[in-house]
Amino acid sequence: MSTVSGHEQAQAPQEFAGRRWLFPSAVVHELDPDAGALGRPPRRTARDWVVDFSCFLLAVALGLAAADTLRHDPHTPHALAVVDQLLGVLACAAVWLRRRWPFGLAVAMIPLGFLSNTSGGAALVTLFTLAVHRPFRYVAWVGGIGLALMPGFYWLRPDPDLPYAAVVTLTTLMTVSVISWGLFVRSKRQLMLSLRDRARRAETEARLRAEQAQRLAREAIAREMHDVLAHRLTLLSVHAGALEFRPDAPREEIARAAGVIRESAHEALQDLREIIGVLRTGDSDDTGRPQPTLAALDALVAESREAGMKVSLDNRVTDPAGVPASVGRTAYRIAQEALTNARKHAPGAEVTVTVTGAPGDGLAVSVHNPAPASVPRPVPGSGQGLIGLTERATLAGGRLEHGPTADGGFEVRGRLPWGAA
Structure with a gap:
């Protein structure tokens, strides 16, 4: 070999x-x-x-x-x-x-x-x-x-x-x-x-095996870093861009945008500190706080709404507490990355997040946004988020599909395994 x-x-x-x-x-x-x-x-x-x-x-x-x-x-x-x-x-x-x-x-x-x-x-x-x-x-x-x-x-x-x-x-x-x-x-x-x-x-x-293990570990850390920080930094970029293009906005709106920037910067620093801790300890599960799972999806939607997005959540999981931690974490990352992309490329559009599943049937995550009402301002990005999500879903035993829809919008659909108890 x-x-x-x-x-x-x-x-x-x-x-x-x-x-x-x-x-x-x-x-x-x-x-x-x-x-x-x-x-x-x-x-x-x-x-x-x-x-x-x-x-x-x-x-x-x-x-x-x-x-x-x-x-x-x-x-x-x-x-x-x-x-x-x-x-x-x-x-x-x-x-x-x-x-x-x-x-x-x-x-x-x-x-x-x-x-x-x-x-x-x-x-x-x-x-x-x-x-x-x-x-x-x-x-x-x-x-x-x-x-x-x-x-x-x-x-x-x-x-x-x-x-x-x-x-x-x-x-x-x-x-x-x-x-x-x-x-x-x-x-x-x-x-x-x-x-x-x-x-x-x-x-x-x-x-060679040690080098391969190091390479896989670096790829996993890079994927986790992108998934964690891209959401926070996109909030910073969007709200900072709004302040730049609307210097005459009302004082309350400027204060709200500044609060979101401060909170997002704080969260980004906290996430970065955790990732650096992973690099130092060499254990991907040894972090300062628990990793987000499907139960944190409501908080993610609420955070997006506070940032000015129109998000509707349709959670139809029969047993949310029974979802495996790894599957729930992957579903959370799919929704997080899809919301981040919708905020960058379809500002002002209403985003629909749908989560369905049951033990033995698997877990399905769908994030759809219609066509944006206006041309979005360019927001920097690596363009590798969906590729990383596809790899993450594949490693979890599932699959991920994404692409434009008939109404001119965009949809991300993920299917993850959830075995019967």
């Missing part, structure tokens, strides 16, 4: 580069995709040098043991013993190249090991390296060919100290053990890389 940004993709190889000492560099280069993004071939770490030197010493020790056996074998000509040891020296030196060409070196060891008994230790080291660095199919081919040629090698060059069956069985067990050990090491390192990738992916997904 989750999508990682370009900055995170660029940062991931740098973060992993600082922890490369946890894994062998060559294995990281083969198994980890980020290692190739570093833009340079892997360098041997201190651990790599220790492992490579130990493998070289092991190949030399096994080669010296085989050379000592050749010296005590009367059936091996001296010239063949010299060639055998020279090939063994080359095989031991090639061990240092095992990280760069594990498959090619293991294939080259097949004919070399058939000709040289002293290169057996180097062949085991390269077979182990192949099992660590390459998938099983490569190991199966190379190891299978080596095991198939082994009886023929000891038939042509029998061991002077051990019987034929014993030496073939011992060498076969040793080869299978080396392959199994290499496969185990590869699986263990793949598991470590997989766990590291899962941890990094989990951190990225957790960060």
